[in-house]
Amino acid sequence: MSGVGESRSELLGWLNELLRLNYGKIEQCGTGAAYCQIVDSIYGDVPMHRVKFNATAEYEFLTNFKILQSSFTKHRLEKTILVEKLVKCRFQDNLEFLQWLKKFWFQNKDESLYDAESRRKYRAPALPAGHGDGVPASRSISSSTGGYHQGGGSSSSAPTSMVKKRVNGPLRNTASMGSARLSTTGLMSRKSSAEQQAHVVGLQTKLSQAQSNLESTEKEVGQYREAIAIMERERDFYFGKLRDIEILSQSTKDLCKEGVYSSDPQELVRFLSKIQQILYATEEGFEVAIDESSNNHNGSPNPSANSNNIAASTVQEAVNQPAHNLIIDEETF
Known part of the structure; x- marks a missing residue:
């Protein structure tokens, strides 16, 4: 078929x-x-x-x-x-x-x-007595218990009620077990969904904190880069000053060896003034804020006069020194 x-x-x-x-x-x-x-x-x-x-x-x-x-x-x-x-x-x-x-x-x-x-890997339970051979279950039970119920007309009704109780009992139990499993599954699903939501909220909080930390770190990195650029600029500036002094001193030393410069103090003054020009030179756009008028009105000494006095004393000391100490030694640079 x-x-x-x-x-x-x-x-x-x-x-x-x-x-x-x-x-x-x-x-x-x-x-x-x-x-x-x-x-x-x-x-x-x-x-x-x-x-x-x-x-x-x-x-x-x-x-x-x-x-x-x-x-x-x-x-x-x-x-x-x-x-x-x-x-x-x-x-x-x-x-x-x-x-x-x-x-x-x-x-x-x-x-x-x-x-x-x-x-x-599952074996079905055995069939109840009477199934498969055409004999009702109640009849087989009554025949098996006939010796106990002899002499009364209620012998056939008692086994039938016993079968009904036995059949109805497991069915009720399985139904109650099924409803209990459904309720347990519902509770577990609710708990799992609540845990997932809490986990998502925690991840979002951590993400926002990480973003704020990243922004602050980026700001600090920008500040450090600006500071490094300024420091590199100052380094190059002062290195250029030292290099100019080195070249000036070396060229003056060579001229002294050739006899171009004499022991005249004016020559030494000019040499020192050139060095001061190099030392006090500034970049374009750099200004030194000095309130000269306030210093003059308060009776404070003039800075230019002080510098001239210092230069004069330096020249006098240079004149008194031996000739080989007038020029900076090359090994210093």
Whole structure:
């Protein structure tokens, strides 16, 4: 059979035989686990270790359907999976999808054998007594407990109530467990989102602090560059003065050796005045702020007169010194 138009019992028989399961209702396929393994039996590349066969909550069903959708996308299957309808575990939606999946299986499955239990590493629980042989469960329980309820007409009703209690109990427990898991997941997601927001705020604060530090550092670097430029300019300026004095002293020494300059004090005065001109020379745009008028009115001595007196005393001392001490020695430079 191709799968289209088959009855519920035929589909369940084919599904349980292929996957070694014991599904009793089509609605159980709404978990998505059986669909994943049917596709795995065709291609053999579905990550079965991630498929949850014992899923009880809807978010676990969605995880299985995500794996199924990834396999469809990988193999370029254009079939649309109505996940929102299938996870509701309704009969008609899952029946139609299972019929299509069986037809697809017959069209694409090769002749190789498929070991379902080893692939999923999950063994389905055993069927309750009475399933598969046509004997109702209540009858088997009443027959097994017939010796205890002999002599009363309520022997058949008591086991039935016991079965109902046993069946309803686990279902209620699983439902409560599923709701608890959903609430726990919601709390965890809220905590994680709050932590992420706090982390983002902290990163933004650090970024703003780093930007302000960078701006202040750039300002300091600009100030240091200006200071370095000024210092280099002053260095070149004073080095030029020393170089001019060196050239003047060397040329004067050579002229003295040649006999051009005599021991006349006026020659020494001219030499010293040239040196002073070099020392007191300034760059263009440089001005020395000296309040001469205030000094003269206050009765303070004139700076020019003082400089002339110092120059005269220096000349007198130079005249009194020996001839070999009049010129600066070349080794000084």
